[in-house]
Amino acid sequence: MAKDPRETRIEDLPGPKSPGELEEMKMPYEEYCRKAFDPGNEWAKPEALKGIRWLSCTMYIFTPHSAANLAELGADVIKIEIPRMGDAMRHTSPFNEAYLYPLHDTRPMTGTGFGFLNANSNERFLSMDYHIPEMVDVFYRLVKMSDGLTELYRPGTLDRWKMSYRYLQEMNPRFIYVWGGGFGYGPKVFGGSYDILGQAHAGLASITGMHEYMGGHPLKHSNWCIDWASGTMITHGILAAIHWRRKTGLGTMIEFSQVQTPTRISGYTFPLYGRFGIVRQRWGNWDTQLCVHGIILCGKSDFPDAQNPQDKFDARYVMVSAFNDPDFKELCDITGLKDFYGRYKAHKDRVDARPQVEIYTALEKWAADKTRTQVVKTLTDAGILAAPVMNDREVYECKHYRERGTLRWLDDPLYGDVLVASGHSVGMMTKTPRRTNWIWRPVGADNVGIYRDLLGIPLSKIEEWYNKAWI
Amino acid sequence: MADVIWCKKVVGGKPCNTVNYLDPYCFWNWEGKTNCAECGTVYYIYMIQGHMYRGPDEKPGEKPDMSPLYADKPLEGYTYYLPGVKGRTRPYECLPRHIYLGRADMVKFSIRGKPVRGWRPQPPSGGLAGQFPYKWDIKKLSPEVWAEYQEKRKKGEVKEW
Amino acid sequence: MVDKAKLTPEEYLATILVPEKGRETGHVCWDCKHLKPVLKGSKFPPADLIGWCTMIHWPFYWCITDFNVVKKCYAMEKGIYTPKKF
């Protein structure tokens, strides 16, 4: 202790005494991350968007996902659905299998399909036919106590119902309004949209798949990736609008056209055309900017005896990356393709289309008598980046995703044991992590919770509306 | 559809009259022999960009290389052959597994053996205006699944991952 | 109608893929097998293209405009893409 008790000396304090000691006491980075992110204990931490209330007048994946992102970050999202029917996405299960029952109290034999997953997690479910005159006021009351709304109607529909930004802004100047349309305003304003249309119409499908000269066709991604990506981009807009509102006190209207998203993620495609009149083509599992940087086919399956064709036949693909010169030299050495290194020493030589065809053909020839595991091991042992192309079963088995909590089992309060990725598969946050509390609820499951507890409407009235199918 | 072979082969005194559909994915640029799904007549065809360049020419006694995907008889009450009829049409490799084609599968346990709620019909909510209780009490609502779950636990069939 | 029995596959292909424009544009591309012409009746892409060269920027396609007449080209390879007058 110092003589004068009012004096604070560093050596009397707990903790490191010098910068050197501090450095020594720091835990290894890996350990630090594990502790800071602590997957599985998200619920002990606060939620970033707690206090934001959002209305989701949406359907399918694209616009609902914009609100689900908010709900996973802690916002109170109220999904408003057509009474007894719900979001059309509920009836769009993969094939005919995965339904969770019931959809609604009046429809015990109808369920909600797994296609609905991830796009509406953590939300509260309200049913309301808000376009009938009797319910308009209730809708306005929700608007007055909410921060914003996402809708996906045909252009001008909500304007006709006096529910567009022009009207709502007068009731609530802080209101943030999102119209997620297929095309947005413009010559194609009345065109509806689906994910596949977005992929096709904005040029993404034309640069996906094998090149025409290899017999390739334009491909759509199997999943509705443009829906998911567009929804996420809307959420960026919403968060920016919330920040802007903190500074100005004013809301915003966000207009998001789904067919815009593929243009945003198309990289150099348009600048290339604009400068040289060159139309980008598909280049399949290879890369137009890097070589070697692609997926090759090995001769033997990792699971030759498996019953599932996805294991039996597809467990043969390996992603290889060795584009910088030392890596490429190493790759040529271990695969016995030494003359390729002689011919294509510089990256600019081997990244051309013709050398790529030669190199990948030779690599596949080399891999023809090997399994996927053998190829990956040979390459990684030599210090080259290589990874098997895994199917979802293998991703589920993979320890990496399990430890980080990317995939996890959720004991859904209503539906029981469900394997989910959703909010946990987005980036991790130390202070306010995303989380999935429940996957969804039946249509109108929160009617009482919202009509009575939030709006103060008596139960007798709620029952009357329910019987008239207004809610 | 790239093109069709409308089979007019006279079999048993009347024309076969079957439309064999040549799906573009396989026949768009294709040369070989294909069969009529109804009468089995083998035709040689050569298609370029979805157009018939040569044929169809009958090749009696030869074996087909590939069958059409689907065939029907539009003038005779629309009898048809779905994909994958042995010896007539080609199986559609992406056909969903048989369990996808029937009624929805009432799964009671997830792949790790814990109970899910995914079958029908479900008991009514017991609340007002479709209000559902947020905690599904399996013991109370589905005692038989709960009993089965206890059995599974005893047998060690319930895993954590 | 030409007798397709007498055509080679390439010649037959040329009768299916009828280009919007032809030799009057003066491009050497009409004799080149790497030309992918704009087809007759297409409203899209813009009409000032005669087609695309599939070779000189392979694997990408290069737009050949009709006002930029290609008189010679290192990638030129003889082949049939346009029909001769039958």
Ligand SMILES: [Zn+2]
């Ligand atoms: Zn026949």
